[in-house]
Amino acid sequence: MRSTDILEKLHNIDRECWLISRSISVLEWDQDTYLPENAVEERSEQLGLLGGISQDIKTNPEIGRLLSELGSSSENMSGDEKLPVLEQNFLKIMRRKYDQAIKLPRDFGCELAKARGLSQAAWIRAKQNNDFAAFLPHLKKMVDFSRQKAFHLGYEKEPYNGLLDYYEKGMSAEAISDVFIPLKNNLKSFLKKIKILPRPDTSFLKKVYNIENQDNFSRDLLKRLGFNSKRGRLDISAHPFTSTLGSDDVRITTRYLSQYVQSGIFATIHEAGHAFYEMGFPEEIRLSCLADGPSMGIHESQSRLWENVIGRSLPFWEGMFPVLRSYFPGALSSTTAEDFYRAINLVEPSLIRIEADEVSYSLHIILRFELEKEIISGTLDPAELPDAWRRKMNEYLGIEPDNDVQGVLQDVHWSTGAFGYFPSYALGNIYGLQFWEKLTSEIPNLSEQICRGNFSPIHSWLQDNIYIWGSRLDPPDLLKTVTGKGLSAEPFLGYIESKYKDIYK
Numbered sequence: 001m002r003s004t005d006i007l008e009k010l011h012n013i014d015r016e017c018w019l020i021s022r023s024i025s026v027l028e029w030d031q032d033t034y035l036p037e038n039a040v041e042e043r044s045e046q047l048g049l050l051g052g053i054s055q056d057i058k059t060n061p062e063i064g065r066l067l068s069e070l071g072s073s074s075e076n077m078s079g080d081e082k083l084p085v086l087e088q089n090f091l092k093i094m095r096r097k098y099d100q101a102i103k104l105p106r107d108f109g110c111e112l113a114k115a116r117g118l119s120q121a122a123w124i125r126a127k128q129n130n131d132f133a134a135f136l137p138h139l140k141k142m143v144d145f146s147r148q149k150a151f152h153l154g155y156e157k158e159p160y161n162g163l164l165d166y167y168e169k170g171m172s173a174e175a176i177s178d179v180f181i182p183l184k185n186n187l188k189s190f191l192k193k194i195k196i197l198p199r200p201d202t203s204f205l206k207k208v209y210n211i212e213n214q215d216n217f218s219r220d221l222l223k224r225l226g227f228n229s230k231r232g233r234l235d236i237s238a239h240p241f242t243s244t245l246g247s248d249d250v251r252i253t254t255r256y257l258s259q260y261v262q263s264g265i266f267a268t269i270h271e272a273g274h275a276f277y278e279m280g281f282p283e284e285i286r287l288s289c290l291a292d293g294p295s296m297g298i299h300e301s302q303s304r305l306w307e308n309v310i311g312r313s314l315p316f317w318e319g320m321f322p323v324l325r326s327y328f329p330g331a332l333s334s335t336t337a338e339d340f341y342r343a344i345n346l347v348e349p350s351l352i353r354i355e356a357d358e359v360s361y362s363l364h365i366i367l368r369f370e371l372e373k374e375i376i377s378g379t380l381d382p383a384e385l386p387d388a389w390r391r392k393m394n395e396y397l398g399i400e401p402d403n404d405v406q407g408v409l410q411d412v413h414w415s416t417g418a419f420g421y422f423p424s425y426a427l428g429n430i431y432g433l434q435f436w437e438k439l440t441s442e443i444p445n446l447s448e449q450i451c452r453g454n455f456s457p458i459h460s461w462l463q464d465n466i467y468i469w470g471s472r473l474d475p476p477d478l479l480k481t482v483t484g485k486g487l488s489a490e491p492f493l494g495y496i497e498s499k500y501k502d503i504y505k
């Protein structure tokens with residue numbers, strides 16, 4: 001067979017994978033938004049069936065044969081060097097996905113899925129009853145499964161590296177520690193300095209904000225940000241998320257709290273950042289495995305750029321505040337854009353990760369990274385987690401939970417066995433500011449454009465420099481290609497310093 005024919009066969013299989021996984025996304029999106037209560041059971045049967053079909057397509061030995069014929073192996077994933085670079089990138093991703101799919105034995109996958117379901121249910125109960133001990137046996141099981149998963153997938157030096165590599169290709173515990181340690185030390189001392197300064201006034205944020213008006217504002221905001229409502233939509237869910245249901249169908253969700261107006265605003269902007277990325281992949285990689293971010297952390301860099309760097313900036317609110325006030329003339333009658341900007345950037349160590357400000361957020365992640373690394377390596381017994389958690393909270397943030405609900409039981413991740421996932425969040429901040437540093441050096445009068453509500457130069461830059469690659473480059477290569485540099489927390493720290501110096505004078 002000619003290589004073009006083999007490629008065509010592989011592209012057809014890949015397209016089937018895309019179509020079926022997007023179909024699964026339709027059902028999942030519906031489950032998380034509008035599914036009637038009594039339909040839950042049948043829906044999970046539907047999802048189970050499609051999941052099995054999807055698994056069969058992904059593990060079809062035909063894929064392995066076709067890849068080998070084009071010279072792609074686990075050692076040389078990209079295959080024949082004479083092929084066009086785009087096709088080599090395609091082979092690399094296909095090979096990686098195929099290897100991952102066949103390396104995890106089917107029995108292992110089934111057992112893990114079952115244990116995960118039980119573990120998650122136990123976690124929900126434990127959280128309701130503040131009962132870590134009841135969750136502990138499940139947690140131990142998930143640690144065990146994660147070690148086995150690392151063993152199946154393969155790793156260098158320590159099993160935790162195998163788990164990291166699964167979520168953040170090319171990252172190791174060592175490389176992450178190299179940036180997390182200076183980040184931790186700087187943020188800790190920065191937090192200490194801010195703590196003794198006068199706190200911005202946030203009283204107007206606690207007023208009652210009509211939910212319908214919040215929703216109208218979110219929709220207005222999305223339009224102004226450049227969200228194409230012909231290729232996506234906004235709905236409400238308990239936990240905001242972005243889901244790609246098709247290459248022209250990217251759904252985002254948000255949630256509104258009547259006495260916490262910023263929650264809905266920033267959830268909407270965050271998810272819009274994910275959606276812009278998903279909508280921005282170029283024509284030539286549509287409906288393929290390349291139409292994706294290369295990792296969770298890179299995806300998160302895009303959402304956080306929009307949410308924090310753009311959405312929590314003064315120029316942004318100088319332009320957008322009058323719009324917001326027109327929806328809430330009562331609550332915001334005596335508030336200025338600058339008051340609002342200072343209030344939404346309040347720095348206050350909190351026990352809960354998802355409520356954390358930009359300064360303390362990464363400390364929450366570093367704490368989790370350090371603990372899970374020790375748990376997977378076996379130097380920390382899961383039974384010791386609550387105490388270790390409290391100690392680190394005290395050391396990093398100067399506060400301590402008096403129960404496990406606000407401590408070690410707060411996040412769902414470990415209950416599902418997602419060890420190695422947390423670092424992506426902090427990496428998102430780091431990547432994001434590295435990209436932003438480059439972007440600001442290439443777009444003149446950026447603050448002025450943001451203030452005027454003209455986001456198209458930002459969209460174009462992200463499109464031309466980041467979206468264009470899809471998942472073709474692994475995170476370290478994408479970083480190098482875009483910025484010319486390796487991973488560094490310096491731009492993020494520089495941004496934090498100058499922003500908060502300004503806010504806290």
Ligand code: CO
Nearest residue numbers: 270274300303
């Ligand atoms: Co996100």
